Amino acid sequence: MFYRLSGVHHTRYQSARQLWPIPADRRIVWGLLALALLGPLILSDLYLSSYALPWLVWTAAALSLTLLMGVAGQLHFGFAAVMAIGAYTSIHIVRAGWPFEIALIGAGLTTAVIGCVFGAAALRVKGLYLVMATLAMQYLVDWVIINVPAISGGAQATLQTPDVRFLFVPLESDISLYYGALLWTVIVTVFVLNIKRTSFGRALVAVRDKDYAASIIGVNSFKYKLLAFFTSSFLGGVSGAILAFCYYQAVTPEQFGFNVSIQLVAMVLVGGLGSVVGAYLGAGFVLLAPIFLTNFVAFLSNQGLLDVSTNLLSHIPLMAYGALIIGFLLFEPLGLAKIYDNIRNYFLVWPFRHSRS
């Protein structure tokens, strides 16, 4: 009824293997893309610059991490450090007089190389031990940034991003920053969606599921683990640069602290490991739910419906947020993406009850 599956027959491999074989899905995607493109028209400045923009950038970061954690199965608890390397590299390249486009690529490559060095630990250790190795990366990178003034920028440890142009468009107004972030997020989205249906993506999945089984069937797990770290760090580094240039417009060490790494992991887990929709939902939830809850509780208190101390008032959103995370994960352990999937499956065959997957 809603998805109108009847009459959809794929007679060629090409059409059966496209990203969204069901026309209704395609329409939803185009609709969402159109909404995103019209963002500056339908959203007020506040919602554009404080909600939509950070959501997009963090989604790109969560997608980069979900490629590594969800698709390739390599846990990474220091992804904020990866983004920090990208942000600092890009800003230093731009300040050295190179164009922004080069800086983005440079940021990606530098991050990819450094990410690979730490990712090399993954060749020896797995699971919780890899978590420790990546945590070490987080603290090491933090330490280096704070203790080398040439990187962090002197006593105040703040570097402002210079005015830059991206493909001849100056990144100054809120709208151009929004479109810059949107472009990058769309690129990462399409990239990750496509990776999942290439031989590279299938090799990553094989390594994730059992690395020695993968080796037995001829997948070089050494190579693919490193490639996973390389690709994901590249994307993460560029996302860090985009975060710095399009959102914060300044770089300080605190923006990439350990808590940010945990937030990123939370985005990926709450959203659903390895899912692209999940990265969007997870980033939106982790980033925006505390803000919505804080404003909602403040609204209740302004209306006189909630008469408690300021201190408790600021902690209620945290409690609600925690309860929501637990609630969602209890309701559906596979994350928000799975909830979406369940709803979609229900409507795929509606008004009938049983769907295949």
Place this chain on the structure above:
Amino acid sequence: MKRFIKGLTGAVATAALATTGAVQAQEDDTITFGLLQDFTAVYTFLTNEYNQGQQDYLTLINQEGGIDGHTFEAIVRDHGNEPQRGLEAYNRAREEGAVLMDFLSTPVSRAVVPRVLEDEVVLITPLHGRGDASDGETFPYVFPMMATYWSQAAVLANYIEEHEGGLEGKRIAHVYIDSPFGREPVPILEELAERKGFELETFAYPSPGNEQSSTWSEVRRFRPDFVTIWGAGGGQPVSVQTAIRNGISPDQILSVVWMAETDARQIGEQAAEGLKRFEAVATGTDHPIIQRIQDKVIDEGLGAGDAENVGTTYYNIGVATMAVSVEAARLALEEYGAPLTGEKLRDGFHMIEDYDAEGMMPPLTFSEEDHQGGGYGRVSEWNGEEWEPVTDWFAAYQDIVWEEIEESAAGFREGN
């Protein structure tokens, strides 16, 4: 999917309603301040008392009839020390008409500085934020308002020079939390070491500072005559306790402004005797403003929090920040009339001359160049029961401090 979208639109609509409601509730003769602070993450050791002091002072002014009929309203929100939440809260408060912001968080203030300069909204950064914002010409809308960490280090060094037998030949250890904040006073101390001929050694302990033994055993080996400790919150009592365990007496220790009654009690009221700290605002209830707050706000049941907090170190600092801001608003309204904008408020700050909040603070004077207000402070000592001032208000070595401010501000103009 549809259900999901429906839910989402519902949520967005509620939020939108919430905002419009707030905007409509605001009347024209209300002056709105955004007190968007960290109630839940890093600065929790002071936010509660500090914010309570701010709110109570604004309530006091409203109780006394406001300024020419203008009353004050505070938007109080938590940003959890996260820059992106701070930016959201800032943008929202700005839409709701706030003309002054206080984030009480260095990361958030830093993230917002470029925007307030563009949006022409006053940002006060008392005892946090960028010290170089004291340079009013580079940061026209940012007011550190009280002594920067650089000035605090200068005041503490000058105290040793004047009251503890001079600096020459002394061995001074600077023990700090390993962060930009802890490292901030080091250039001032280094410069002073060179000028005054004392030996300076710096020791960092890892954040958050719950465990500092290894650092302090190194400090003991250095055999310092005096120690300056630069930390905040839970790390502070740990510093003093570990120092005592390493044979350093509290009266050799001079602390940055973040040292309150609770810290002294945690060390042990008797054990902490002799401990000295920098003080930017007088502590205690024995001040006309605090007395009036007690009478007209707390006794009327209008207080923003626990009545026991009134008169504590951080409560009084909060009161003082709002006293200065309200004074600026008063001067601005007198000069330019309503409605109050960020630009007028900034000029109001520039008009403040020798304002001391009825004796609670050192006399502050701001100008277009100086947004620090002179860098005054005093040293107070824990006498076993309370913090007792041992000097008068004074400022020290402002030439060195301003060299640092100007160098750093020049860096900001170049993009640092």
